[in-house]
Amino acid sequence: MRAPTTQRDLDPHHLERPRTDRTPHPPRATLRGLRPISRWLLRRRYDVRVTGAGRVPAAGPVILAANHVGVIDGPLLAIFAPRPVHALTKIEMFQGRLGRFLHLSGQIPLDRMVADPAAVKQAVRVLRDGGVVGVFPEGRRGAGELDRFHRGAAYLALVTGAPVVPVILIGTREPGGHTGSLPRRGARIELVIGAPFTLEQMPWPRRRADVETASLRLRDRMLDDLREALVTTGRRLPGPLPSGELEPDPSGGVTGTTT
Structure with a gap:
């Protein structure tokens, strides 16, 4: 389905604050086209298991909120979620060929160190158009235990009324693995999807x-x-990152401390 392009086509909610009537919807064609082949390629390397896919509403706005363990969490969420996902992705990733690919696949650049109204408006635009936004509330890779939790997912839910669907990622980093390390070939990776959670x-x-x-x-x-x-699943999380590998994180979380 095409994105609305005229004022007449737009949902009236686009005129509410934050206004998104002039905010373009992120690209979608590449994201949708590459998902089947990407799933096939990843399953040749890993044993990827998705549990609870039916809990994601088949239509309408949805926020997928996931814990953050390893470097491949974002791609896994975008590729294996039941619906195409526009994930808030740290702006440092949008460089060179990778950055071009992330843009074409509809991912949303986010400057985590400052208030980023452009990223917020793009995410709200996707939701008001009935799409899916992916958020990692921890803000950075780590143990994945949700010790640090930012406000972004809840804010988007309060603005749009979209249900939040939790996604628990397990196995995307080996115990003791480094921040950029990948699981061993053949490793089992779990995406466990929870029931929708609605904030008024x-x-x-x-x-x-x-x-x-x-x-x-x-x-x-x-x-x-x-x-x-x-x-x-009978699994466990990988534990903290090795000393010195935890990325700086801005203030603004509702739990934890800035490192």
């Missing part, structure tokens, strides 16, 4: 305290899903 849509202005409360509710829900996923 909140009109502008949205107070910081309201977004923080919603974020803590979402984190509690994701922690429950994380514990359940580890039990049902």
Whole structure:
């Protein structure tokens, strides 16, 4: 389905704050076209298992919120989610050929170190157009235990009314593995999808305290899903990154400390 291109085509919500009537929808053709071949290629190397795919609504706006363990988390989410995903991706990745590919595949560049209204508007545009946005609330790779949790996913849910669907990633980094390391060939990788979690849509202005409360509710829900996923799969997370490999993280999280 094409993106709306005229004022008459636009959902009236695009005129609400933050306004997205002049924000272009990220590209979609490459993302949709490459997903089948990408799934085939990755499954030649890894044993990728997706549990709970039917929990993702088949239509309408959806926010996929995932824990962040390894360097391939973003590609896995975009490729194996039941629907094409426009993931908020750190702006440092948008360089050279990789950056061009990420742009063409519809991923959304995000400057994590400052408030980034352009990224927020692009994500809101996708959701108001009935698409899927991927968010990693931890903000950086780590143990994947949700110790650090940012407000972005809850904010998008409060703005758009889109349900948040938790995704627990397991096996994307080996225990003790480095920040950029890949799992060994043949490794089993799990994407465990939880039931949708709905936060009541909140009109502008949205107070910081309201977004923080919603974020803590979402984190509690994701922690429950994380514990359940580890039990049902019989797996465990890889533990912290080696010393000195944890990326700097901006203030603004509702839990944890800045490193």
